[in-house]
Amino acid sequence: MADKQLLLGDEAVALGALHAGLSGVYAYPGTPSTEITEYIQAHPLASERAVHTDWTCNEKTAMEGALGMSYAGKRALVCMKHVGMNVCMDAFMGSAMTGANGGLVVTACDDPSMHSSQNEQDSRFLGTFAMMPVFEPSNQQEAYEMTRAAFDYSEENGIPVLMRLTTRMAHSRAVVTPREVRRQNEMHLPEHPRRWVTLPVNARVRNRELIADNVKFEEDACNSPFNRLTDGPDHSLGIVACGIAYNYLMENFPDGCPYPVLKVSQYPFPCRLANELAAMAGKILVLEEGQPLIEKRMRGVFPTKVEVHGRLDGTVVRDGELTPDEVRKALGMEAHPSYPASQVVVPRPPALCQGCGHRDFYTALNNVLKKDYPTAQVFSDIGCYTLGYMAPLNAINTCVEMGASFTMAQGAAYSGVWPAVAVLGDSTFTHSGMTGLLDAVNAKANVVLCISDNLTTGMTGGQDSAGTGRIEAICEGLGVEKEHIRTIVPLPKNYPDMEKVIREEIEYNGVSVIVSRRECIQTLRRHAKK
Amino acid sequence: MKVDIILAGVGGQGILSIATVIGSAALSDGLYLKQAEVHGMSQRGGDVQSHMRISSEPIHSDLIPKGCADLIVSLEPMEALRYLPYLSKEGWIITNTVPFKNIPNYPEMSAIEAELGRLPHVIALDVDAIAAEIHSPRSANMVLLGAAASVIDLGEDLLRDGIRRIFARKGEDIVETNLNAFEAGIQFAKKRQ
Ligand SMILES: Cc1ncc(C[n+]2csc(CCOP(=O)(O)OP(=O)(O)O)c2C)c(N)n1
Ligand code: SF4
Numbered sequence: 001m002a003d004k005q006l007l008l009g010d011e012a013v014a015l016g017a018l019h020a021g022l023s024g025v026y027a028y029p030g031t032p033s034t035e036i037t038e039y040i041q042a043h044p045l046a047s048e049r050a051v052h053t054d055w056t057c058n059e060k061t062a063m064e065g066a067l068g069m070s071y072a073g074k075r076a077l078v079c080m081k082h083v084g085m086n087v088c089m090d091a092f093m094g095s096a097m098t099g100a101n102g103g104l105v106v107t108a109c110d111d112p113s114m115h116s117s118q119n120e121q122d123s124r125f126l127g128t129f130a131m132m133p134v135f136e137p138s139n140q141q142e143a144y145e146m147t148r149a150a151f152d153y154s155e156e157n158g159i160p161v162l163m164r165l166t167t168r169m170a171h172s173r174a175v176v177t178p179r180e181v182r183r184q185n186e187m188h189l190p191e192h193p194r195r196w197v198t199l200p201v202n203a204r205v206r207n208r209e210l211i212a213d214n215v216k217f218e219e220d221a222c223n224s225p226f227n228r229l230t231d232g233p234d235h236s237l238g239i240v241a242c243g244i245a246y247n248y249l250m251e252n253f254p255d256g257c258p259y260p261v262l263k264v265s266q267y268p269f270p271c272r273l274a275n276e277l278a279a280m281a282g283k284i285l286v287l288e289e290g291q292p293l294i295e296k297r298m299r300g301v302f303p304t305k306v307e308v309h310g311r312l313d314g315t316v317v318r319d320g321e322l323t324p325d326e327v328r329k330a331l332g333m334e335a336h337p338s339y340p341a342s343q344v345v346v347p348r349p350p351a352l353c354q355g356c357g358h359r360d361f362y363t364a365l366n367n368v369l370k371k372d373y374p375t376a377q378v379f380s381d382i383g384c385y386t387l388g389y390m391a392p393l394n395a396i397n398t399c400v401e402m403g404a405s406f407t408m409a410q411g412a413a414y415s416g417v418w419p420a421v422a423v424l425g426d427s428t429f430t431h432s433g434m435t436g437l438l439d440a441v442n443a444k445a446n447v448v449l450c451i452s453d454n455l456t457t458g459m460t461g462g463q464d465s466a467g468t469g470r471i472e473a474i475c476e477g478l479g480v481e482k483e484h485i486r487t488i489v490p491l492p493k494n495y496p497d498m499e500k501v502i503r504e505e506i507e508y509n510g511v512s513v514i515v516s517r518r519e520c521i522q523t524l525r526r527h528a529k530k
Numbered sequence: 531m532k533v534d535i536i537l538a539g540v541g542g543q544g545i546l547s548i549a550t551v552i553g554s555a556a557l558s559d560g561l562y563l564k565q566a567e568v569h570g571m572s573q574r575g576g577d578v579q580s581h582m583r584i585s586s587e588p589i590h591s592d593l594i595p596k597g598c599a600d601l602i603v604s605l606e607p608m609e610a611l612r613y614l615p616y617l618s619k620e621g622w623i624i625t626n627t628v629p630f631k632n633i634p635n636y637p638e639m640s641a642i643e644a645e646l647g648r649l650p651h652v653i654a655l656d657v658d659a660i661a662a663e664i665h666s667p668r669s670a671n672m673v674l675l676g677a678a679a680s681v682i683d684l685g686e687d688l689l690r691d692g693i694r695r696i697f698a699r700k701g702e703d704i705v706e707t708n709l710n711a712f713e714a715g716i717q718f719a720k721k722r723q
Binding site: 034339346384 | 592608632645
């Protein structure tokens with residue numbers, strides 16, 4: 001067991017969970033969280049112990065499945081990218097009220113700098129919001145240890161724990177030394193059955209308990225082995241370094257940091273330790289990956305004796321990922337000598353693969369709309385097909401969040417936009433397009449809703465898609481008229497047929513669904529290799 | 531010992547296969563290692579890079595600071611230049627010379643060559659041609675690793691063992707092919723000096 005392994009931060013969380021006696025991982029893919037679930041799926045211990053590892057339809061069903069497992073006394077892990085938290089928020093907030101029975105750990109992977117995302121939201125806020133403890137590892141070994149500790153903490157305190165990773169932590173590899181494997185929990189029902197029925201009469205009681213528990217959670221954070229206040233010889237500055245920011249700080253001081261440092265990896269924010277730091281140094285620099293949560297908290301509204309610096313006053317770059325260089329600048333240290341950026345280099349943005357079916361679908365759609373329907377608006381969604389925005393296709397007008405295409409098209413159609421066309425992928429359809437389709441059917445909306453079905457979840461690396469083989473049946477079940485569910489095969493030789501179908505459905509006044517189906521060529525290649 | 535490497539290329543070129551071999555070599559020598567990878571959106575034909583740090587002392591940051599990389603190993607010439615601000619003033623660039631043109635405004639090759647020519651330590655080679663010459667067209671990445679071997683400072687034997695371990699699953703033929711490609715890269719770099 002003491003075999004060292006080279007693991008991504010994501011994989012360290014996965015192995016930590018397996019070794020903590022995990023009974024189920026509940027997840028919907030999303031960069032940078034996907035590798036947690038994929039690692040568990042491939043691990044022999046998961047099959048040996050019959051761990052639940054199927055992808056769920058979306059993050060809300062994931063959170064709820066895991067909560068059910070926790071209710072039954074077993075240990076469950078939920079994984080998602082940061083914006084997945086928005087989708088599961090109702091269940092997540094609810095789980096703070098029910099509390100946990102079996103250990104319940106929710107892992108949210110944030111993406112500062114938006115390497116593969118639409119925003120920079122910082123999940124630590126949501127832990128604070130739900131009054132839940134938050135764990136934020138600073139390195140891969142800690143990610144392994146903390147995941148194990150998070151399950152124990154969750155069970156001991158009857159509360160779910162939010163684990164927060166950021167892209168660098170999730171997608172960087174280092175050596176991890178694992179420990180002994182813990183047994184799985186036996187099924188056992190909750191000790192506090194009233195908590196699990198969140199009627200006001202119970203919820204009011206539970207809310208006060210949770211508020212009281214937070215005093216303990218904060219004291220635990222002050223005593224946590226993952227948080228540490230270290231003194232230094234130079235008291236002209238004190239530093240608060242959260243999560244991975246601690247590494248960037250230490251990178252700049254190979255012989256040890258001269259300033260007192262409060263390393264924070266477990267929240268609620270350990271205020272007592274922060275006060276001890278402020279007693280050492282009257283000027284504080286806050287280094288945190290993501291939004292200025294701690295800085296704002298420490299700064300407050302009214303003037304104080306303690307100076308607080310960070311992202312808000314421009315000492316640290318206001319947005320984007322931290323780097324050793326940004327931290328160096330914030331420390332007032334001179335940059336290492338380096339070459340300027342090359343003037344020859346041009347950007348190389350991601351693009352749809354050559355031969356991708358989305359390309360052929362958009363080409364046919366463009367051929368129809370650009371020529372005959374110049375007032376058309378195309379509401380798209382999140383997936384590989386969002387890249388249809390790029391030149392030369394320039395095929396879409398919107399992309400907001402998963403599922404928004406089908407529903408925004410309806411609002412726009414109601415306001416007079418014609419043709420109102422929506423495009424989403426098969427996995428996005430089952431994630432949050434189906435409810436919007438039922439809305440359209442009920443409202444008899446005049447929309448053309450297209451499902452570009454590549455039989456997989458392409459953008460995140462080709463995971464199984466929940467509705468494969470049943471897309472038309474689902475549409476029919478939701479009430480779309482059979483003759484307005486049209487299936488086409490996106491290939492250049494089929495452009496004339498595809499265009500004819502698109503035209504006919506635009507001209508139909510009602511809900512049309514066009515399913516454009518051809519397997520993702522990357523998935524196809526992988527399947528061919530097997 | 532301490533070496534900071536930036537691996538560069540275009541999504542789909544497989545820079546991680548090089549990282550895996552170096553990583554295996556470093557681990558077998560008991561060294562510390564951190565390797566920041568790119569997963570997700572950029573893999574769709576965008577620029578990808580990996581920061582690989584190896585040291586006999588514990589490593590803090592997963593990212594290499596600007597001006598501190600000892601070498602940039604790139605499967606594509608323009609991508610080698612993208613990370614120039616990370617290269618130390620004494621650092622090396624080891625790059626493939628074959629451009630990967632999946633964008634309409636790819637710069638003139640002469641401009642890229644001129645910029646590479648202004649740097650003190652560059653090894654530029656057509657890894658695809660060398661791999662084809664020795665009849666192992668699919669081992670171009672190992673040719674590049676061979677050309678970088680003398681600068682990586684792990685010892686050629688350690689890297690050879692890494693190749694054996696990583697490709698063992700695929701059979702002895704594949705191991706041999708990749709070792710040959712690695713040797714061809716080493717020879718190219720030697721002849722040049
Ligand atoms: C709420 C939320 N969860 C997960 C993601 C990550 N994500 C982005 S695109 C995508 C897959 C979309 O798959 P599909 O709709 O089938 O389109 P494809 O990429 O295959 O073309 C996922 C999971 C996200 N952006 N938002
Ligand atoms: S991964 Fe698949 S769906 Fe995504 S662009 Fe490539 S072929 Fe298209």
